Amino acid sequence: MIKTDILIIGAGPTGLFAVFEAGLLKLKCHLIDALPIPGGQCAEIYPKKPIYDIPGFPEVLAGDLVDNLMEQIKPFSPGFTLGDRAETLDKLEDGTFLVTTSRGVKHNAPVVVIAGGLGSFEPRKPPIPSIANFEDKGVSYIIRDPEVYRDKSVVIAGGGDSALDWSIFLSNIAKEVSLVHRRRDFRGALDSVEKVEELSKIGKINLITDAEVVDLKGDDHLDAVVIRHKGNAAEEEVKLTDHFIPLFGLSPKLGPIGDWGLEIEKNAIKVDNTYDYQTNIPGVYAIGDVNTYPGKLKLILCGFHEAAIMCQSAYQRINPDKKYVMKYTTVSGVSGFDGSKKEAKREVVKSIN
């Protein structure tokens, strides 16, 4: 069981900055995120896009903003549970919360902060009617253990980086790798595209372009995929395969958080914006793009503000008998949990004779 003061669900910019604000109040944080890396949308959707409305940064790449935030919170040694989705929220007898992830990791904290943005990023499933019947029976949307595919035949669909990279990787493991893509153009790193082209020429990847997987066949387990060429139903081929891996990127879904008994409005969590961004469950807060209130703006800078306000309330909840007096970092510096100390250089007082 992971124990912490503030459990943050979502490691995007808002969740990361909350670690800093909490750290100033000597509160420890642990973050859970469905993505394998911190940064949320900034890391997953647009790491190379410049952002122009972060106060004090005339221009910053989303990926660099995440790197900076990670550097800024380093002294407060946050814990991370990554590549795992927060599944359930339970209130314990002592008033604290238990959050369990989809892999069964348990987290315990007196305060839970949902900074989940648009939700957790989940693989996009192609609209093949029978696909749900074959999930984990030959169809997977992510590759957890490449060894599963050793000496098997695999059909990968998609035209982006992950489809290219996995086709290259599995071509050395699987018996046969076919890559099905709707167009001839692939988007992705140039060297990956060239590598696939090269492997296709020597017969290590069976490249099937201008084509789409439209149906799946099999009884208990996937036996074959139906590939349609050039969008023409008359040009369908049944291709025997052990595995089908559609790789069409990720899209965010509010997911299990929607079933936690929180008040939801327009796919977002209602909070008290007149005070502390608390939800209808006392002790559970929602900050950043995931929350809603009159006048809400889904901006990173608003998430930062909400994080700072929320931490004051969380402090009172955790330390009901203490009165916290806000201190400026310019005055008190930053004392990390790792023993580091940052502070302004003292002025030297020296008389000149």
Add this chain to the structure above:
Amino acid sequence: MSDIKITIIDREGEAHHVEAPTDMNMNLMEVVRMHELAPEGTIGICGGMAMCASCQCYILSHEHLLPEKSYEEEDMLDQAFFVEDNSRLGCQIPIISELEGLEVKLAPEST
């Protein structure tokens, strides 16, 4: 004020005749959100950077008056589902007066 009238058929098939301002630097995806014709969180997820396909729509008129697809839009549609020849990303279609009477249909939400 310079509004144009456009028709947006939502994902349930209902047609909405709405006003769209031409003087607010808006795109079609934003018009759909402004009139709440698709639930929040199911459209404009990337904010309008042509980096998701949640604002995919089918253009039913005025197709010849729309800007050419950029490389990014082509690319994204290439990854999307339910793509037809008349598919475009709403976020890449600026609202201009020439589009008076435009008709579009929102593509199904991809899950």
